[in-house]
Amino acid sequence: MAAPYDDQARTATRVMKLDVVGLNYRLLPQQRQKLATMVERKPLACELEREPKNKYDKHAIKVNVNDLHLPGLKLPVRNGKLHIGYIRRGTAAVLAQGLDAKTLRVKSCRLTYVNSHGWGNVEVVFSKSPASKRKTSS
Numbered sequence: 001m002a003a004p005y006d007d008q009a010r011t012a013t014r015v016m017k018l019d020v021v022g023l024n025y026r027l028l029p030q031q032r033q034k035l036a037t038m039v040e041r042k043p044l045a046c047e048l049e050r051e052p053k054n055k056y057d058k059h060a061i062k063v064n065v066n067d068l069h070l071p072g073l074k075l076p077v078r079n080g081k082l083h084i085g086y087i088r089r090g091t092a093a094v095l096a097q098g099l100d101a102k103t104l105r106v107k108s109c110r111l112t113y114v115n116s117h118g119w120g121n122v123e124v125v126f127s128k129s130p131a132s133k134r135k136t137s138s
Contacts, residue, residue, distance in 0.1 A: 013107065013127045020063045020111070022085040024118025031075065035065075035084075036114040043110035046122060048087065050099055059096035061087040063122060065111055084111070085120070104128050 023032055038044065046065045054060035064081040075082055087095065098104025107125040114120035 013125055016124050016126065017112070018091055018122050018124055019088040020085040020120045020122055021088050022118065023114065023120060026076070026084055029116065032114055032116055032118070036116070039111055039114050039120070043112045043123070046109045046111045047081070048106050048109055048124065050096060052096075052100070057086075057089055057092065059089070059093040061092045061095060061099070063087065063111070098128065
């Protein structure tokens, strides 16, 4: 089955569920539990951010949660964003090429699951320009 087609933007769209790893390095257990409880009630808006200068993975893609407020828990929020983890390395290696070339664009991203073991899931809607555009003659 072909990917859905967004006629207005003239791009194919695709929804993907991706793993987020490394939450245990950025959030304490009680912070992860609070975040998990929030996400169970309502997925949280997030964004993906390429990090090509990451010393461990040149294809790294950060996951940042926007405008997160967890009362009673001090969090390292910078510019209104909380860096919670990264897209799994193998998946990031594939996605980074399209994101860097700007042939792949993130239309929306939602954090949908967090567990106590330090990983979670995001649901991402990507749009991709058609591989080739037809030239029309007048």
